[in-house]
Amino acid sequence: MESSSITTLFLDIGGVLLTNGWDTALRKKTAENFHVNYEELDHRHRVTYDTYEQGKMPLDTYLQQIIFFEPRDFSAADVTRFILEQAKPYQDTIDLVRRLKAVYGLRIAVVSNEGREIAQDRIARFHLKEFVDFFIVSAFVHFRKPDLDIYRLALDVAQVRPEEVAYIEDRPLLCEVASSLGIQSVLNRSSSETRKLLGDLGLAL
Numbered sequence: 001m002e003s004s005s006i007t008t009l010f011l012d013i014g015g016v017l018l019t020n021g022w023d024t025a026l027r028k029k030t031a032e033n034f035h036v037n038y039e040e041l042d043h044r045h046r047v048t049y050d051t052y053e054q055g056k057m058p059l060d061t062y063l064q065q066i067i068f069f070e071p072r073d074f075s076a077a078d079v080t081r082f083i084l085e086q087a088k089p090y091q092d093t094i095d096l097v098r099r100l101k102a103v104y105g106l107r108i109a110v111v112s113n114e115g116r117e118i119a120q121d122r123i124a125r126f127h128l129k130e131f132v133d134f135f136i137v138s139a140f141v142h143f144r145k146p147d148l149d150i151y152r153l154a155l156d157v158a159q160v161r162p163e164e165v166a167y168i169e170d171r172p173l174l175c176e177v178a179s180s181l182g183i184q185s186v187l188n189r190s191s192s193e194t195r196k197l198l199g200d201l202g203l204a205l
Contacts, residue, residue: 004104004202006184007164009097010154011132013112013119015170016188017097018126019088021118022049026086033082034067034074041066052115055139059117084121092191093168098131100203111154111167113138113145134158146177155181166201168194 014020027045031038044066052062063076101108110132112119116139123129136154138144145151155162162182169175175185186197195205 005164006104006106006166006198006201006203008107008109008158008160008166009100010109010111010151010165010167010178010183011097012169012171012174012188013110013114013122013128013137016168017090017094017110017128018122019086019090021087021114021122022083026083029086030079030082034072034079036067036072044069050144053113053138054142054144055116056142059115062115080117084118084125087122087125089126090191093188093194094126094131096191096195096198096205097168099205100198101131103205104203106203107158107160108132109154109158110135110137111145111150112136115139145174148177148181151178151181151183155183166198166203168198 011017020026027042028038031041048062048065051057052059059080060076063079067079068076097108100106108131110128114137119137119139123135134157136150136157138150141150141153143149163184165183167178167183167185168188169178169185170188172187175187179185184201186194188194
């Protein structure tokens with residue numbers, strides 16, 4: 001087995017472990033399902049979403065601002081349930097991370113932009129606490145990627161040097177931002193490619 005300087009994995013949730021929690025495709029799907037004007041929903045979303053994702057308003061308030069600003073024949077609970085039920089796991093990547101943790105004794109940290117209610121549901125629904133050691137989520141820490149401070153906080157909590165971390169992320173810009181701190185970023189396009197790239201960092205399976 002190759003030796004590696006990597007002691008810790010930082011992981012995004014949406015696009016790495018699970019499908020995205022509230023992206024453009026899901027907003028369109030939600031608007032279609034509930035017969036809501038998508039352009040109006042999306043405009044309101046863009047104005048207010050950062051506040052929700054940084055944990056500065058609850059999901060009900062966010063939904064009030066983007067959907068329930070006028071009477072509807074459905075409830076916020078209906079929308080919330082619909083959104084949460086769309087989540088699906090990327091099981092190959094989850095299995096890869098679990099195996100790496102078992103073989104190399106890695107610490108696993110989530111570093112993710114998600115609203116509180118969405119994050120909490122996904123963590124519980126997909127049993128992420130079974131293999132993730134701690135969660136640096138934008139709604140919990142009140143700032144979000146690409147703010148460098150979210151990565152600095154994760155490094156401080158893990159008590160590791162940047163070069164000891166491999167960061168699996170599906171967005172090239174966020175890989176670049178983390179790399180600027182010396183974190184070894186791995187752009188996730190598929191579990192097989194990610195497995196190979198981690199092997200190049202000494203985490204071969």
